[in-house]
Amino acid sequence: MRITIIGSGNVATHLAAAFKNAGHRIVQVYSRDMQHAALLAYHVAAEAINKAEDINADTDIFILAIKDDAITGFVPHLSTFNKPVVHTSGAVDLQALSDHTKNAGVFYPLQTFSKTKEVNFREVPLCIEGADESISKTLEELARSVSNNVYRVNSDQRKVLHLAAVFACNFTNHLYNISEQLLAGSGMGFDMLRPLIAETADKVKEHSPAGVQTGPAVRNDEHTMQAHLQMLNAQPGLQEIYTRLSQDIIKNNNTGNGDK
Amino acid sequence: MRITIIGSGNVATHLAAAFKNAGHRIVQVYSRDMQHAALLAYHVAAEAINKAEDINADTDIFILAIKDDAITGFVPHLSTFNKPVVHTSGAVDLQALSDHTKNAGVFYPLQTFSKTKEVNFREVPLCIEGADESISKTLEELARSVSNNVYRVNSDQRKVLHLAAVFACNFTNHLYNISEQLLAGSGMGFDMLRPLIAETADKVKEHSPAGVQTGPAVRNDEHTMQAHLQMLNAQPGLQEIYTRLSQDIIKNNNTGNGDK
Known part of the structure; x- marks a missing residue:
C-alpha cells in the first residue's frame, strides 16, 4: 500500500518503520516542523512536507499520528481525497473522524514507543476499527502485514x-x-x-x-x-x-x- | 557447605534449590508445618523437621527464611551452636540477630519469588552483611557460588x-x-x-x-x-x-x- 503519515513523533516513527519493513511505500511524512518531517522521511524514503496543502492524493491511506486534540482539526485537509483517514489514538472516539469523513477508521497500536528503543512490531497488539466493513477489512489487512496480534476493537473498548x-x-x-x-x-x-x-x-x-x-x-x-x-x-x-x-x-x- | 534452612516459603524454596544446584548440601529444613518441611526437604534431599529441638549441630550455617516478626524469637534455638545465623529479610536490621548471637549476618536476595515460577538465580542480586569480617567473607563466598550479583549492603542501605x-x-x-x-x-x-x-x-x-x-x-x-x-x-x-x-x-x- 501507499501510505501517508501525518506526524513525526514516537508512534509515527515506529509505525512508518514497520510499514516500510513490511514492503509498503511511505509516500509522504507531514510534520509542522520540517526538520522532524525530514528526519523520519529520510529513514523511510518518503517525501517530507510541513504544509497541509502539499499533501498528495497519490496515496491509499492517511494515518494520523498526532496529538489527540489536533486530530479533528486536521481532517478537513484530508477528507476531500476520498481515501481512508485513520487515527492512532487510544482515547479518541472514531466519531471524531467520522463526523468529518465517511472514510474514517482507527489503527491503535497498544504499545509504548520511544524513538531510542526498537520494538518487535510483530508482537504489537493492533486495535482496528472502521466506519464500515470495507475500511475495517483494509485496516485488518494492513495490520496483519506488520503484526501477528490484530484485534477488532470498538471505541468504547x-x-x-x-x-x-x-x-x-x-x-x-x-x-x-x-x-x-x-x-x-x-x-x-x-x-x-x-x-x-x-x-x-x-x-x-x-x-x-x-x-x-x-x-x-x-x-x-x-x-x-x-x-x-x-x-x-x-x-x-x-x-x-x-x-x-x-x-x-x-x-x-x-x-x-x-x-x- | 552444609546448610540448614529455617522456613519453607517462597524464599526458602528458591534459596534451598539454588544452594543445592550449586553443590552445597542442605542438611535440614525446618518448618512449623511438617508437610511444608517435608515437601521442600524432599526436593533438596534434606531432613525435614518441625521441632526446634531437633535442629542438628552438623551444619555450617543457619539461614532463616521466615516471617520478619518471627526472626528474633527463633534465634535462641540456634545461638548455642556457635555457627553463623543469618536472616534473609530486606526490612530487618542486622541487630535483631546480633543482639542474640555474635555470629549474625544477612543474606538478602533482592528478587520476587513465587513457588510456581522458576528464577535464573545467577542474576539475583544478593545483599550480604556480616557482624564481623569473617562472617561477611563466608557469606560473600556462599553468595558468589549461586549468583553473579553480590553486594555488601549495610542495614540502612x-x-x-x-x-x-x-x-x-x-x-x-x-x-x-x-x-x-x-x-x-x-x-x-x-x-x-x-x-x-x-x-x-x-x-x-x-x-x-x-x-x-x-x-x-x-x-x-x-x-x-x-x-x-x-x-x-x-x-x-x-x-x-x-x-x-x-x-x-x-x-x-x-x-x-x-x-x-
Missing part, C-alpha cells in the same frame, strides 16, 4: 484498553522512576533493581498478577509498612502513593477482586 | 533497597492487577496487555525510567486524564491512585526530579 494501559505501562514506569529516585544518594544504583523489575514483568507472562502478588501489603505486615511510611516522611507525595496502593492491595487480597 | 523494591515490584504487580480488573467484562483479556507490560520493563533495561516516560500525564493531557477519572467514577480508590500517580509524574516532569 479502546478507551477501556487505553485506561488499563496507563496503569500497566505509564504508571508502572513512574514506579520504576520513583524506585530509582529512592536509591539516589544511598551509594546504590538502579542496576541493582533491574533484575527485580525484569522478573516482576516476566512473572505475569504466564500468571495472573493477583496470583503472584508479594510484599508487605499482601502479607498485611503493618510493622514494615509503618517503617516505610516513616522513611518517606520528607516526601508526602510518595507517602500518599504508598498508602493508596497498599490499601488497594490489602482490599484486593481480602475481597479477591479489589476496588470494584 | 538494605532498608532503602527494600522500600525501592516495594515500588518497583510489589506496587508494579498491583498495577498489572488493576489493569486486568479494568478489562474484566469488556470482552478483552489480559493477553492484550502482556506485550505492553513486557516492553515497559524491557525499556528500562538500558534506559533510565524518567527518560522513557509516556502517557497522558507526562504530556499534561488534561482532557484525557479527566476522561479517565470519569471512567473510574464507580471506583474511588482507583481514582485516588490515578490522581496521585499522575500528579507525581507531572511534578517530576516539571522539576526533573519529582517528589523530593
Whole structure:
C-alpha cells in the first residue's frame, strides 16, 4: 500500500518503520516542523512536507499520528481525497473522524514507543476499527502485514484498553522512576533493581498478577509498612502513593477482586 | 557447605534449590508445618523437621527464611551452636540477630519469588552483611557460588533497597492487577496487555525510567486524564491512585526530579 503519515513523533516513527519493513511505500511524512518531517522521511524514503496543502492524493491511506486534540482539526485537509483517514489514538472516539469523513477508521497500536528503543512490531497488539466493513477489512489487512496480534476493537473498548494501559505501562514506569529516585544518594544504583523489575514483568507472562502478588501489603505486615511510611516522611507525595496502593492491595487480597 | 534452612516459603524454596544446584548440601529444613518441611526437604534431599529441638549441630550455617516478626524469637534455638545465623529479610536490621548471637549476618536476595515460577538465580542480586569480617567473607563466598550479583549492603542501605523494591515490584504487580480488573467484562483479556507490560520493563533495561516516560500525564493531557477519572467514577480508590500517580509524574516532569 501507499501510505501517508501525518506526524513525526514516537508512534509515527515506529509505525512508518514497520510499514516500510513490511514492503509498503511511505509516500509522504507531514510534520509542522520540517526538520522532524525530514528526519523520519529520510529513514523511510518518503517525501517530507510541513504544509497541509502539499499533501498528495497519490496515496491509499492517511494515518494520523498526532496529538489527540489536533486530530479533528486536521481532517478537513484530508477528507476531500476520498481515501481512508485513520487515527492512532487510544482515547479518541472514531466519531471524531467520522463526523468529518465517511472514510474514517482507527489503527491503535497498544504499545509504548520511544524513538531510542526498537520494538518487535510483530508482537504489537493492533486495535482496528472502521466506519464500515470495507475500511475495517483494509485496516485488518494492513495490520496483519506488520503484526501477528490484530484485534477488532470498538471505541468504547479502546478507551477501556487505553485506561488499563496507563496503569500497566505509564504508571508502572513512574514506579520504576520513583524506585530509582529512592536509591539516589544511598551509594546504590538502579542496576541493582533491574533484575527485580525484569522478573516482576516476566512473572505475569504466564500468571495472573493477583496470583503472584508479594510484599508487605499482601502479607498485611503493618510493622514494615509503618517503617516505610516513616522513611518517606520528607516526601508526602510518595507517602500518599504508598498508602493508596497498599490499601488497594490489602482490599484486593481480602475481597479477591479489589476496588470494584 | 552444609546448610540448614529455617522456613519453607517462597524464599526458602528458591534459596534451598539454588544452594543445592550449586553443590552445597542442605542438611535440614525446618518448618512449623511438617508437610511444608517435608515437601521442600524432599526436593533438596534434606531432613525435614518441625521441632526446634531437633535442629542438628552438623551444619555450617543457619539461614532463616521466615516471617520478619518471627526472626528474633527463633534465634535462641540456634545461638548455642556457635555457627553463623543469618536472616534473609530486606526490612530487618542486622541487630535483631546480633543482639542474640555474635555470629549474625544477612543474606538478602533482592528478587520476587513465587513457588510456581522458576528464577535464573545467577542474576539475583544478593545483599550480604556480616557482624564481623569473617562472617561477611563466608557469606560473600556462599553468595558468589549461586549468583553473579553480590553486594555488601549495610542495614540502612538494605532498608532503602527494600522500600525501592516495594515500588518497583510489589506496587508494579498491583498495577498489572488493576489493569486486568479494568478489562474484566469488556470482552478483552489480559493477553492484550502482556506485550505492553513486557516492553515497559524491557525499556528500562538500558534506559533510565524518567527518560522513557509516556502517557497522558507526562504530556499534561488534561482532557484525557479527566476522561479517565470519569471512567473510574464507580471506583474511588482507583481514582485516588490515578490522581496521585499522575500528579507525581507531572511534578517530576516539571522539576526533573519529582517528589523530593
